[in-house]
Amino acid sequence: MKFELTKELLTRIEDAVDAQDTQFFQDEVCPLHSADIAEIIDEVNLEQAQFIYRQLDKERAAEVLVELEEDVRDEFLKSLSDDEIAFQVERMDSDDAADFIQDLPEDRKDEILSNLEDVEHSSDIASLLSYDEDTAGGLMAKEFICANINWTVGEALANLREQAQEINYVYTIYTVDDHNRLMGTLSLKTFLYSDNDTKIKDLYADDPISVNAATDDREVARIMEKYDLVAIPVVNHSNVLIGRITIDDVVDVIKEDAERERQLATGVSEKIESRDSIWVITRARLPWLLIGMMGGVFGALVIGRFEGQLDRFPELAFFIPLIAAMGGNIGVQSSSLIVQGLANNTLKFDSTLQKILKEVGVALVNGAVLSSLIFIYNFAFGENYSLCFTVSVALFAVIILAGILGSLVPLLLHRYKIDPALATGPFITTLNDILGLLLYFMIGYAFY
Amino acid sequence: MKFELTKELLTRIEDAVDAQDTQFFQDEVCPLHSADIAEIIDEVNLEQAQFIYRQLDKERAAEVLVELEEDVRDEFLKSLSDDEIAFQVERMDSDDAADFIQDLPEDRKDEILSNLEDVEHSSDIASLLSYDEDTAGGLMAKEFICANINWTVGEALANLREQAQEINYVYTIYTVDDHNRLMGTLSLKTFLYSDNDTKIKDLYADDPISVNAATDDREVARIMEKYDLVAIPVVNHSNVLIGRITIDDVVDVIKEDAERERQLATGVSEKIESRDSIWVITRARLPWLLIGMMGGVFGALVIGRFEGQLDRFPELAFFIPLIAAMGGNIGVQSSSLIVQGLANNTLKFDSTLQKILKEVGVALVNGAVLSSLIFIYNFAFGENYSLCFTVSVALFAVIILAGILGSLVPLLLHRYKIDPALATGPFITTLNDILGLLLYFMIGYAFY
Incomplete structure (x- = not known):
């Protein structure tokens, strides 16, 4: 089929x-x-x-x-x-x-x-x-199978037969006490191969991994992934079992989350698909383009400030796109890595300073390689020394600065409970464009 | 706990x-x-x-x-x-x-x-x-529970008790014929509540959604997601049941896939984490930066071609970053949307022309809004008419061109079986930077 x-x-x-x-x-x-x-x-x-x-x-x-x-x-x-x-x-x-x-x-x-x-x-x-839609409560279903720990297997079997009629798929049997507080889980296997007179109390595993109804849905996804669960019980603040979440709902959360981060990184502000209407797509894309355009206007102001210099040394203009593009590229790379690290919780043992220093290390290597290459290129094509030095030194400085900003901005947003993914994409590119230009002309001013 | x-x-x-x-x-x-x-x-x-x-x-x-x-x-x-x-x-x-x-x-x-x-x-x-690691065969396990359709429930129960000892978690019972060919599935519920003498033949559902061992792992993920499956049987070319894949393995596939696309979109060429060594991170990032830098060098050549014009009208230089940035932003937005549509298979009923026309539609709206705004800005700040018209017309043209290229390039890559995600990020940004500059100066040439 x-x-x-x-x-x-x-x-x-x-x-x-x-x-x-x-x-x-x-x-x-x-x-x-x-x-x-x-x-x-x-x-x-x-x-x-x-x-x-x-x-x-x-x-x-x-x-x-x-x-x-x-x-x-x-x-x-x-x-x-x-x-x-x-x-x-x-x-x-x-x-x-x-x-x-x-x-x-x-x-x-x-x-x-x-x-x-x-x-x-x-x-x-x-x-x-x-x-709330984004919590365990918003994901869970009220249909689940549970057995009181004081029942015998025989009693439970009769009772579960009743419960199971309403449920299409049995994942796990949850065990509860007389107050419906979650006590543990019982595998179907253990259940099926036990004597009718055995008490549930003596069979169940008291290791329930559960989440609270208010737990964030991404945290639910993280827990289910980590422990390879197909279903997880949901409890209220008194540990009373109130629902269960199955992995298929969590797969949607994982996908949406990844999609959302990618959209922010590529400059789209809401969930859109290529088959949405032109109007919907425009609405989602235009705000980021406006940010980009405002960046361009600031860029124009920066260059305007150095118009005199540009009049005398018009060759400075040649490398404006290179400096702007490299700042943008580095910024997106490093902010995206930090956002990923924050989302996967792999950064928690590093201090902010350690993270920034790591990024500076990467930037130093990249900067040294790229600045040398562009120096060789400019030198080989007979550009004047001032231009050779200005471009290489500015590129090096821009790479370091963009690396620092690219990691610092998402870390700051995260600290103030703002979604760090907002810092990837057009925002960081635009910021680095402008600062890169400023650096470039200031360094040019020094070398000429 | x-x-x-x-x-x-x-x-x-x-x-x-x-x-x-x-x-x-x-x-x-x-x-x-x-x-x-x-x-x-x-x-x-x-x-x-x-x-x-x-x-x-x-x-x-x-x-x-x-x-x-x-x-x-x-x-x-x-x-x-x-x-x-x-x-x-x-x-x-x-x-x-x-x-x-x-x-x-x-x-x-x-x-x-x-x-x-x-x-x-x-x-x-x-x-x-x-x-192959990236196929259903590479994901599957050989442990599964199956029942011959010619058995009775009683025979099956005895047999499954045997099989179940090796298996931690029973997802579904698969039913096979005498040649081990997959016939269908049997829910535990049906199984448990049936008479010992009933034949499996009369109980099982003959609707097995299965995959072949050679099926691509992303296709497996798509099928399991679509049909909300927690496990899927894997068959060989003769429809013989050879394994089963569980949802937890597929969650990893989904996550890795999303991660990979995001990395390509942000200019990282292999799977890295922020806690990897500086050397590993540099190796993954430097190739994309080199592409960006080559783009910058081409940009310098383009501007160099128009040096005479720039000498006479240095104010043209002011808006170089704006034109380059907007081309890049639009290109990333539209290529990312196309890549997403290709991955989710939501574009299959549209022809290439329809997809491009849609993108042109979006570009026309965005272009009209942004070009008008920048015209008003330049006009209000007393720039000369030539500059006002050059910037606005060039911006409009760049937005249309970047939109077309942003959708065309991933579609072409996809047609030639190359991963379209390669076209997002630095590649499309760089391409649009250069073409944008070329357009800008050519239009400037016409207006001055």
Whole structure:
């Protein structure tokens, strides 16, 4: 079974929609995995999506809705009645359901939740909606399997059979005390191969790695990665078990985080994709370009200050792009390394001074190599000594300065609880451009 | 249980090593999770690591070795004898074992594998070592649970009890026919709640999403993400089940992939961390800086060509940094968006022309806004008309050109099976710097 949505298949599907060919959908589309059907709906227009949606049986429809891309789903939701949404939400896991209705207006959310037949499910979803999206509470589901440590294996088995009906996939059995406080975990294996009269107390492993509902989602990802967990229990401040997070939700957090850092490094301010509208893409890119342009204007002011010098020695202008570009490149390299180190927590035993000194070390090596090369180049092409020295000394100075700023700025932002990734990309490039030019002309002033 | 490796704890541990205080390790370190012990060993020197390693009981030691960081582990491996390594490898899952000895010289690998008591384990590891690291075969483990579809539940239960002893965590039961061909999956839940006489044939779901051993690891990640899988079966070309991949290994693939793209975008050519040595960091960064510097030299040549013009109108020099910076910024933004779209496969239904036209659309909007702003600025500060027009028209042209190149270059690389991420970062910035300068002076030539 290998599904691939080709251009041909998409055309056939669109034709079938136009022809209202329900038979085609029963034969070809409905048997597909819900993630594949969602992929199809992501690609067609709203009207076509509604037709396809109506061909699905009700159980399937809920699964497909959960798999849709966020923007497609939010668009689609607008076309559904509260009753219809409530009907689907009833069939979803609590975490999927909460994500699903999250972006609806408050009154619609309340209306939908009050329409649910399963009151417990409704209150589970309501409680999930109360957590911040970027915390463990915002990621967790209320569906999990737990056993009281005072039960016997036999009692637990009967009880779990009950619980398991609501759950598609059993990851781990959590063990709790009489107050529902998390005590440990029980592997299915141990559970299955134990005598019916054995007490859970004597079987469970009391090493639960858990997170608090308020834990940051990236911290959850870090913990699950470190300990290779497929699921992690979530507790409240009294250590009462209130939910569990599965690895598939955490994979999304990891991906989004990496994506976000890359966007900031390349000068994009919000989550966009190449297939978003021109307007959305422009809105995300223009602010960084404005920063870059303001940098360019400052650069013009700096050069303007040295106009007299430039009049007499116009060859100084030749190397303006080189100095500006190198400052920018070095700054992005070093800030990106620092941001990565902060994110992976590999820098915690170094003081700020140690980190900066390391970067200065790298800059000294790079600076020595590059300044020598450009000196040889300029000398070989018969430029005057003043220019040879100015360019090489300025390049060396710019490389050191850009290295220091590139590491210092993200470290400072981090210390003041501002996202250090903001310092990568256009911001640091622009800063280094201007300072590089200033250095260049000041050194030029000294040598001429 | 919340472990955090603080500077204080690390100092206490190092002191205990110096004092050969074995009691401290029995009380404080050995009870920790193996991932935590590995984190400690990652931070100390080789001699200290060896002392800590010797304090661990044998079962623990294998777990800790698997959790070490790759460079620390490879260093540590050199200090172990073949017998010692074989002893530990015996205790590891086949995929961890293969990763563990992967980087050793061929003769040591052979020696270790021939030293293993468990011949089947040894041949499992040898077969895993034969796969390319970046394929499903390189990721998979040979440990999985499978049931023949012709068995009854009772037969399967007895058989699985046997199989499960070797496996720490049961994800899914795979069902196979008499030729070990993958037929489907069986959820533990269905299995547990079925009658002993029921045939597996009548229970299993025949929807196995599987990958081939030769499938690219990023494709494996994409499939597991799309279908929210915690484990995926791996088959050979005859659809015979040969292994399974678990999500924790795929999380590493996803992270490394994101990291690699970010490094290329910020001008770093190999996997480095801020705590690597100055030499390693320099080696990874210098090549990109050389590209940047060559760009600067070309820039100098371009400006040199227009020296006469610059002599007469030195104010043209003021806006060199602005033009160069904007070309670079736009180029990085658009190439990064295209690379992201190619990686996420969201662009497959657009033709190259459509993608470029989209980017031109964005560039037109950005260009109009930014060119107008800079015109107003220059006009307000009383610059002459020629300069006002030159800067604005050149900026507009550069923004369009940089947008086109920024999308075209990664698309071309992708078409010729070269990693499009190479086109982000310093390469595209440098290219756009030079072309931007050329445009600027040519337009200046026209207006003056």
